[in-house]
Amino acid sequence: MTPSTPIAPAELQRARSILSEIVGAYDAKVVGQQGLRTTLLAALVSGGHVLLESVPGLAKTTAAESIAQAVNASFKRIQCTPDLLPSDIIGTQIYDARTGAFQTQLGPVHANFVLLDEVNRSSAKTQSAMLEAMQERQTSIGGTHYPLPKPFFVLATQNPIEQEGTYHLPEAQLDRFLLKEVLDYPTIGEEAEIVRRVNSGLYETDQDRPGVSLEDVLFLQSLAKRVYLDASILNYIVQTVYVTRHASDYLPPKLASYIEYGASPRASIAFSTVARALAILAGRDHVIPEDVKGYRHQVLRHRIILNFEAAADDVSPETIIDAVFGAVQAP
Known part of the structure; x- marks a missing residue:
């Protein structure tokens, strides 16, 4: 990579x-x-x-x-x-x-x-x-x-x-x-x-357009595509997404039962893409594990499909996502 x-x-x-x-x-x-x-x-x-x-x-x-x-x-x-x-x-x-x-x-x-x-x-x-x-x-x-x-x-x-x-x-x-x-x-x-x-009219004033x-x-x-993504972090991303599709092997039975469908490989692509962008935002030329973990909710909350039992028990996607990341050791 x-x-x-x-x-x-x-x-x-x-x-x-x-x-x-x-x-x-x-x-x-x-x-x-x-x-x-x-x-x-x-x-x-x-x-x-x-x-x-x-x-x-x-x-x-x-x-x-x-x-x-x-x-x-x-x-x-x-x-x-x-x-x-x-x-x-x-x-x-x-x-x-x-x-x-x-x-x-x-x-x-x-x-x-x-x-x-x-x-x-x-x-x-x-x-x-x-x-x-x-x-x-x-x-x-x-x-x-x-x-x-x-x-x-x-x-x-x-x-x-x-x-x-x-x-x-x-x-x-x-x-x-x-x-x-x-x-x-x-x-x-x-x-x-x-x-x-609003009361001072600040929003109505014209701001100088930045350069x-x-x-x-x-x-x-183009710069984000050149950010270094280590093989260990790539494996971390893929393993985490894999857990969402095989939750019964890694999560407590009750939590695993809430997942109807896990995330697709598009989630792994999203993690690697967003992690590179976050590295640029942080002024780095390489990805660190925190770039992956920090945006786990935004990447996965619309990709993990929970069943009606989760809705009945008021279990949020974020709870499942945190459990998934807790089951995989970061590099």
Whole structure:
């Protein structure tokens, strides 16, 4: 797993400078939510997508828009509703009577940053169209393929309450998201700071756009692919994911009985990808075990499928994930 070209100190310094600019722009707009910030950065550096679960009003849109502005990227927000059509997302062909020909109009998915708000409120057909664009990095309109811009980042949100009239994402589609983050309410101090900023008009003032470009983001993504991942850590990742599929051999019988399906090899790929990104965020050119363990919940919580007995006993995926990692010795 030795990278073809070792990372030079000057490249790490450039990465730190770029990330510092992005973090500064984020913190200027978003109060708290440091976990969300790290998740967004890790996904951005990895080139993956994020599924975000939270109640309304926790700055999801502000966070995504802040990151997009920080890197001078195009940003589109799509409010998902049951009557939303695939063509409303990917685009369509419109007949022009003046020319007697069809003109292609690209949809809002053709942006660097796309926020899919309440993705579980759109129909299964619309969800499939969006997730296909996420996977293939292109759309097909009238038989012609249109590549999506680079970088391309999707932040999809779903509301854990008010589930009436929603369309749950199938497990195979959930697996397409690199990370799943769950947000909680801000602390008293953070909420007071939010109110203070709103009352003072701070959010309405124009911030100087930092000197970060899309080319800088692509540089971070290419740099992350060259981060050294030792064979022992790779084995640690694979063994841990293997335990989720053979829990009865490693976990207490009661905990093992809660798992309906374990994680697929895509989870191992996600762990290695995210670990490399976290190493870049930490200013390192190599992965350490903490890079894997630190994001175990975000990588696995939407990939381990629990049964109805787990729901009845109020057992969370995080409890199972912690037990899985406890069963495997870190290098």
